[in-house]
Amino acid sequence: MAERIIDKKEVEYVAGLAKLELNEEQKSLFLKQLNDILTYFKKLNELDTELVEPTSHILHSANAFHEDVIKPSLPQEAVMNLTQHKKNGYFKVPKIL
Amino acid sequence: MQLNELKGIDYIEMVRQRKVTVEEVMIDVFHQIDRVDEKLKAYLRINRKGALEDAKRIDQKIKNNSKIPPLAGLPVAIKDIICTTGIETNCASRILQGFVPPYDATVIRKIKKAGAIIIGKTNMDEFGMGSSNENSAFQVTLNPWDMTRVPGGSSGGSAVSVAADEALMALGTDTGGSIRLPASFCGIVGMKPTYGRVSRYGVVAYASSLDQVGTLTKSVKDAALMMNVIGGHDDMDSTSADVPVPDFLDSCREGIKDLKFAIPREYFKEGLNVEVKDSVMKAINTISELGGKVEEVSLPNIEYALPAYYLIAMAEASSNLAKYDGVQYGLRSGDSNNLEDMYRNTRTNGFGSEVIRRIMLGTYALSSGYYDAYYLKAQKVRTLIKRDFDEVFKKFDIILCPTSPVPAFKVGEKIDDPLTMYLTDVYTMPVNMAGLPGLSINCGFTAKETLPIGFQIIGRPFEEEKILRVAYNYELQSGKNCSRKPTI
Numbered sequence: 001m002a003e004r005i006i007d008k009k010e011v012e013y014v015a016g017l018a019k020l021e022l023n024e025e026q027k028s029l030f031l032k033q034l035n036d037i038l039t040y041f042k043k044l045n046e047l048d049t050e051l052v053e054p055t056s057h058i059l060h061s062a063n064a065f066h067e068d069v070i071k072p073s074l075p076q077e078a079v080m081n082l083t084q085h086k087k088n089g090y091f092k093v094p095k096i097l
Numbered sequence: 098m099q100l101n102e103l104k105g106i107d108y109i110e111m112v113r114q115r116k117v118t119v120e121e122v123m124i125d126v127f128h129q130i131d132r133v134d135e136k137l138k139a140y141l142r143i144n145r146k147g148a149l150e151d152a153k154r155i156d157q158k159i160k161n162n163s164k165i166p167p168l169a170g171l172p173v174a175i176k177d178i179i180c181t182t183g184i185e186t187n188c189a190s191r192i193l194q195g196f197v198p199p200y201d202a203t204v205i206r207k208i209k210k211a212g213a214i215i216i217g218k219t220n221m222d223e224f225g226m227g228s229s230n231e232n233s234a235f236q237v238t239l240n241p242w243d244m245t246r247v248p249g250g251s252s253g254g255s256a257v258s259v260a261a262d263e264a265l266m267a268l269g270t271d272t273g274g275s276i277r278l279p280a281s282f283c284g285i286v287g288m289k290p291t292y293g294r295v296s297r298y299g300v301v302a303y304a305s306s307l308d309q310v311g312t313l314t315k316s317v318k319d320a321a322l323m324m325n326v327i328g329g330h331d332d333m334d335s336t337s338a339d340v341p342v343p344d345f346l347d348s349c350r351e352g353i354k355d356l357k358f359a360i361p362r363e364y365f366k367e368g369l370n371v372e373v374k375d376s377v378m379k380a381i382n383t384i385s386e387l388g389g390k391v392e393e394v395s396l397p398n399i400e401y402a403l404p405a406y407y408l409i410a411m412a413e414a415s416s417n418l419a420k421y422d423g424v425q426y427g428l429r430s431g432d433s434n435n436l437e438d439m440y441r442n443t444r445t446n447g448f449g450s451e452v453i454r455r456i457m458l459g460t461y462a463l464s465s466g467y468y469d470a471y472y473l474k475a476q477k478v479r480t481l482i483k484r485d486f487d488e489v490f491k492k493f494d495i496i497l498c499p500t501s502p503v504p505a506f507k508v509g510e511k512i513d514d515p516l517t518m519y520l521t522d523v524y525t526m527p528v529n530m531a532g533l534p535g536l537s538i539n540c541g542f543t544a545k546e547t548l549p550i551g552f553q554i555i556g557r558p559f560e561e562e563k564i565l566r567v568a569y570n571y572e573l574q575s576g577k578n579c580s581r582k583p584t585i
Binding site: 006010011014015017018019020021022026030033034036037038040041043044045046047049052053054055056057058059063064066074078079081082083085091093094095096097 | 196197199200291292293306332335336337338398400401404405407408415419422424425426427429433434435436437438439440441442444445448450453454456457458460461464471473474475476477478479480481483515516519530531532558
């Protein structure tokens with residue numbers, strides 16, 4: 001049986017953080033599914049990890065650097081061609097405020 | 098035999114000996130696509146004109162006695178998560194619909210240079226998120242062995258294109274089993290190399306610490322052939338490993354008597370289908386008959402790998418997918434009053450429900466107050482999983498186990514229950530958690546429904562050679578792989 005780990009308000013809050021707008025139907029479906037899944041994730045608490053180091057990256061621990069030299073890149077046009085919302089080499093967006 | 102049924106390695110030999118032209122093979126490939134793909138729906142789009150032109154160009158080179166490139170016009174299908182210049186790449190997502198990359202992924206640049214020809218882009222679970230291919234925004238690919246069943250995911254389109262002879266070979270990606278699972282469901286060879294072995298530059302990111310490009314092929318030698326081309330360090334990928342790439346075709350030689358094999362007992366517990374278990378046990382016996390020393394071992398923390406894996410994958414996904422905002426490329430939802438609205442409308446309309454679910458869970462796990470309890474905890478458990486494998490690999494060269502707990506399931510069977518769907522990855526995702534190389538190869542079929550069963554060969558980091566050698570010896574001994582074809 002799934003615990004009630006998050007409530008509807010939190011589902012709405014998280015959707016807001018992720019820039020998503022859920023309708024009522026989605027909210028109630030996600031409320032159930034997210035609680036099921038988070039309940040399952042709680043299984044990890046059975047393990048004592050107090051003294052265990054986290055692994056964020058499996059094989060490398062050092063940054064990869066390369067020489068700071070200018071190399072050819074894509075022409076601006078090739079990138080701007082990916083959208084129709086543009087003007088004078090800038091991306092056009094709706095008003096910000 | 099139609100030319101599209103050729104294994105990659107045999108194709109190249111025939112082209113070299115001028116027994117076939119690239120164009121003749123290409124025509125048979127497209128003929129097969131025309132015949133079966135309306136039913137199977139492996140491809141999202143076909144590069145017919147470009148591929149036929151490339152075929153003619155390479156044939157002309159061969160006619161002029163120029164040096165034949167290593168892949169000699171090989172017709173390859175590409176998962177739609179890998180960027181291809183001039184060919185739309187949308188990850189089976191509405192949010193990237195219409196995105197035509199202005200550059201090639203490093204793997205594409207490499208295979209093109211080696212003379213491969215892209216025949217089309219294959220269907221997948223949106224952004225690689227799924228185990229059945231049902232999460233594509235556009236179509237559901239069906240399993241050629243039983244068209245009421247899923248091909249596995251997320252590289253399901255790539256697996257079907259190879260299993261149904263609609264391509265000679267395919268590339269896919271594997272974050273938690275996305276190459277090996279569909280390979281096992283479709284009865285072919287699926288190879289996920291060591292994390293860092295193959296460049297991820299130009300591969301749309303899902304979970305960056307787990308994603309890896311690999312191969313879907315009709316034989317072990319085909320996997321070795323393709324690995325020779327795509328492996329190696331790349332300056333454009335900061336996680337790419339600077340490790341020498343051996344000639345993997347040399348690994349396809351007889352003899353495994355020098356190798357020690359571990360069988361993790363946790364992989365054979367409850368939840369494993371009886372027929373799958375029997376088939377895998379038979380395969381292990383074959384390895385033993387070939388002279389491999391086989392012993393049972395334990396991976397004590399493995400039951401915690403799945404929740405830790407999903408937490409990490411979802412957290413990384415929520416961060417990676419934050420860039421889809423409708424500003425620079427892909428979908429933009431109109432009629433928004435302001436920028437914030439435009440972001441929300443675009444993302445809500447552009448992402449499918451599984452992607453939204455994973456972004457939500459990932460965002461939650463990373464949010465203030467929950468980070469330590471979920472994300473950090475999962476990363477610590479990842480350390481424990483890696484230690485379990487390290488311990489086994491101190492004494493053993495190879496781990497053998499099933500690829501999936503069940504054979505291909507029915508379309509619709511698990512789609513409404515995300516948690517049950519996640520459990521499909523239980524035997525494959527630990528390999529990604531530990532960054533290991535793994536390969537799935539067919540080891541039999543279920544009796545009643547004739548569904549393929551796969552078993553998994555896992556090795557130490559950067560020891561793909563041993564995996565390929567074991568798989569090659571098994572393939573020779575069993576004579577099984579891809580000799581049996583689905584009737585479509």
